[in-house]
Structure formats: C-alpha cells, structure tokens
Amino acid sequence: MIPLSLLLFYIAVFTGGFFIVKRFFAGPKNDFTALKTVTFGDESAVVPARSASVISIVTLFVMWGAFTGSNLLPSFLHVSGPFIGDARFTYTLESPDGTRDDADVLVRVFPFGTEVEEPTIEPGSGFAKNDAVSVSQGRSVTILFDKNDAVTRKEGARIVAVDGKPIPAEGPLEIDAGSITMTGKGALRFAPPLGLQMEPIWLPPPEYVVTRVMETAQDGFRNFTLWEHLGYSLFRVIVGFALGALVGIPLGYAMGLSNWFRGWFDPIVEFMRPIPPLALIPLIIIWFGIGEKGKIILLFLASLWIMAIAARAGVSGVRISKVYAAYSLGASKWQILRHVIIPNSLPDIFTGARVAMGVCWGTVVASELVAAEVGAGMMIIVASKFQQTDIVIMGIILIGIIGFGIDVLMRWAERVLVPWKGKG
Amino acid sequence: MSELKIDNLSMRFDLPNGSSVQALKDVSLTLQSGELMSVLGPSGCGKTTLLNILAGFLAPTEGQVLLNGQKVTGPDAHRGMVFQQGALFEWMSVRDNVSFGPRMAGKAPSDYAEEVDHLLDIVGLKDFKEKAIYELSGGMQQRVALARCLANHPDVILMDEPLGALDALTREKMQSLVLKLWKETGKTIILITHSVEEALLLGERLLVMAPRPGRIHKEYRLPFADAGVGADLREVKKNPEYTQKREEILSMIWDMEEEIMGRTEAAQ
C-alpha cells in the first residue's frame, strides 16, 4: 500500500512537473527541434531538460525528508510519525463468578531519549482499577493491569474485551489508540501507532547525514579521518590504474602490431578479460594480504586487460589509407608509429581509460568491503556492522560523487586532449 | 625526363576459401613525364589494384613497375597518393598535414614553411591553415590532400576517385584546380574516376579497362584537358567531339556491364 502510493506520488510529480514547466516556463520553440516528427529518433535532437533534472533531485530529497521527519522540511510535508502523547483505552475484566467491570488505561508515549513525568490516574470504582504507564516512542509496553485490581489473574480474572471489542486469539486487536495483543499469560501488550516514518536506524534524515559528514571529517572514523578513507581509496585507484595503463598500453600496441605478440597474449588477454576483478579478491588476499600491495595489484589487473584491449583496438582500427598515405609521403615505420598509429589510437585509449577508471573505482570499494584497514568501502561495511546507518549512507553518497567526478574529469580530458575523436 | 613504365603486370588474389581472383592480367603501359591519364572501367575491373601496385602498397604476382628505370619495390616519396577520403591526419592542423612529407624527411621548418603557405594559398585555403581537419568540408579536405601530396614533390601523383565524394559544383571547381596544378607543376598524374565526363575532361590520355580479368580495353588521346586549362569546363563540354566521345565510351562501358550481368546470370 505504501509503496504503491509512493509510486503514484512519484508519477504525479513527474507528469505534473512536465505540464507545469511546459505551460509556464518553456518559451515557444521555433527551431527545428520543434518539428519532432522529423527528428524523432535522432538521438542528438534529444537534450536533457535541466528543469526536469532539478525537479527530479528535489523530489528524491523531499521523499527522503518526508519519510524521515527531516527538520529541513516543513512539518506538514512529513508523513505521519510515531505517536507521541497520551493514549487511552478501556478494558473489560471478567471475574471468575462472571461479573464484569471496566477500567481505563492511560499510556503516556514520550519522545525518544527524554525524561517524562510518570502519569497518574484515579483508581476509579469497581473491582477493576484504572492503570497508568509510560513508554518511549515507537516501543510497546506490557500492562500488568491486575496489579491494582481487586481480582487478579491468579484468582481467575481475565480480560474479555478492550474498548468493547473482544480480543482475537491470535494477532493484534486494532483500536483507536494503537494495537493490543494478549500475552501468553493474559496480560495486555500495547503498541502505540508507529506511523509511516522510518527510524534513523533504518534511514536517517538528510541532516543527520550532513552532520555525520562534518563529524567524520573532523573526528574521523576508526582512526582515520573521512578524507583519509576516501583519499586512500582514490590513491589505490590512481596507482593501480596508472600501472595498468603503463603496462597495458604498450602491450596492446605490441599485440596490434606484431603477429607473435598477438598470438602469445591473445589467449591470456581473452581469458582474463571476462573474469570480474572481484573474483580475484580471494586469491589476491591469500597471496598478498589485505594491505596496499594486494589492493594495488588487484586494480592493476582490473585495468590492465581493459587498457591492453583498448590500445589493441586503437592500433587495429587505423584506416589503412592513412598508413598508406604516410608511407607514400616518405615516412618510415617508426615515424608512422609515432605520427599516425599512436595519435590515431588515442581516442580508443581514452575510451578504455574511462571504462577502466570506472571499473577500478567499483573494484576498490568492493575489495575494501571484503577486507581493509582504511578506505571508503571499509568505512561503510564497519559502520553497517554497528548499525550506523548514517555513515553507511554518507559513504555511499560520497562514493557515488567521487565515481561521477572521475567520469566527468575523464570526459573533460578527452574533449581537450583528443578533440578529433569520432570525426575521422 | 621521368618515365613510368608498367611492364606486363598481373595480379592474382588468393582467397581464403582456396579460389582466386585475377584482378589484373598482362597490363602494359608507359607514361611520359607530365602526362595526365584518367582511368575508367566498370566496378571491380582492377583500377584500385593497379594504382596500389604503382604506389608500391601491393606487390604484383607477375611483371614490374619501373619509375625512371628503377623498379618499384615498396611505397616511397616518389609516388604520391590522393585517396577518395579519410586519409588525412585529423590530429594535425591543416598546415601540419600539408607539411607532413617535408617534416618526415627531416627538413627544417624554414625550408618548407614558405612553400606550404604558398600551396595552401593556391588550393584556396588561405584562411584555414590552423584549422583542424574535421572543421573542413569534404571539398576542402580533398584540397588539403592535394596540397599535402604536392608539398612532397612526388614524380607521379596517383589519385583514386579523389572527387568521388563531392557534390557537382565543388567537383567542377576541383576539376579546374587539378588541371591548373597539372599545368603549373608538370607532374605525371594518374586519376581513377567513375565519371565518364571527368575522365574526358581531365584525361590527356584515357584508359578504359575491362573486368575479369582486369585488362586494358582501349586507350584514347584527347584534346580536352589542354583545352580545359584556365577555361570554363562547361564550354569544353559543348564541343561536339566531346559529346561524341562521351557517347562512345558510355556505350562501351554499358556493353561491358551487360556482359558481366549476362555472365553472372549464365553462371547461376
């Protein structure tokens, strides 16, 4: 029910945003893209609507805030939270001789972690006396109703109804104030309504995560500051990738230029390439332990094959007419390698480098999840063991941002360094 | 006086499935320095193969090519090639493309800079010297290719459908340019084309090739190239002799195409 209404809400914002932006903000389109029937299917004619991106992100954060009772949102946007305040209900007690009497119960539900004044209530008349208890929000409480009653459970008294409704043998009875279950020994267990909000232990509100970023940035986590955790991961990726490129690119060139090299390394490269680097982690740990050496060797292996294959493709992909042209302009073999084959392979190498960096980043985090003393992956796996969900979420977000940043950087470098890519 | 002698060339391609294609058979021909020859023929008759052998990219199965009495054994700077498209180095500027030959020969910039500039002026790319190749139109790119070839001072210029990818108007301008450069530089030029009109206009000599096996079918000596230098090519096309030659060659090629079709149908 909740997932469904969430989905409906999400679709409503998606569609509503579209019509509102279209109606009020988009100027009239007179250029060719207005003729979408002509350009339909032309990928280059589709550009992301920035307003949609903004609304999309804001919607996600609003949903996050609403379900966690975030302070960043006005409270009317919150979904119902756990009940706080005084809950009341009435139980009907039947004594062994068949007579019945009603008594009131007052449950004071207080906010998590606060002191509360214990509630009191007049005992009232009859053999069933009124009770008062207190409980922290989101928790349930067992009410030993007969402590003050004239007839107790030991003497054969039992509760037959709450708020006038009989209690089912199994499962809770839903009443206005919350839900009631009968314990095995005949006592009442009362749970105030939980509401729809998530407890911070499952999903902390955004501001908790922000606070946590600042805290870990200052005080650190497990002997290392936040920046050290992230920095170590990044350092491993950069060193591992650099080594992989340093070996992989010349290897790829050799494979693209020499039959012997091609024949020798083809089986190795083709075999190693489809193995997910994660599958190598156990062996790497056995051989090199969980320290820096093992991590860097793993990332070296993760990028090596990708870079070798990219360089090989770059060399094999050179148009033969370019090589011919260079020959008949008097260039030697080495000059052709230096001035034709290598520059011609750069776009492929950049594509490979982008893929390799992405794979390395994923691999380093995963390998730190398995075993590490410091690193982004280690931070979130340790935090998850202690239910520090805010750190876990903070870590995931930062890992995502860094991964995205790496890709943006690589694309930028590609644009600047190989502007002729795809224009041959 | 340089002389290009093609001596009994044959070329057979052995296919992986065991069969073979006779792409050229007993082709003999001599070109004098400064001659401009166009080559016509139905698709697959071995024109590109012939040119690749002349350039030295392919070794013939029989026969030889002699340039100034020296046997051609591989590609070198004596025979420049202009490809249909895609043979420019897009990681270099227009200027660096044109100066590629002299640079590879280890010449100092002072030795070639002036000439490269001059060549770019001639082909009408004065304002595009520092531009990247991919910023140029197809016609401009072919002019760069032409200038790059000339900057290297080859004895013979080989062109494989150099204007094939251009629109009609650009193509006509380029034809005039080729004629102009031919007269000014006095180079020996061999130009492959699919256009009968182009072959007539640009060919001082015109070679018609026939397929299966690729061989010389007929050769013409024509006055139109000389007439076309510095003149309006459309005027040249009004010449009755031109029209008559065009019809003759067109029907010759049609006959060849029909023969091929007939043969493939009979084979099925």
Ligand SMILES: Nc1ncnc2c1ncn2[C@@H]1O[C@H](COP(=O)(O)OP(=O)(O)OP(=O)(O)O)[C@@H](O)[C@H]1O
């Ligand atoms: N590398 C090769 N391997 C096998 N066969 C080849 C090869 N190159 C050319 N051929 C064959 O040789 C014949 C001549 O080819 P070529 O490319 O010289 O023809 P062409 O006259 O240039 O044709 P077009 O006008 O279509 O360019 C064709 O039958 C072709 O299939």
Ligand SMILES: [Mg+2]
């Ligand atoms: Mg051809």
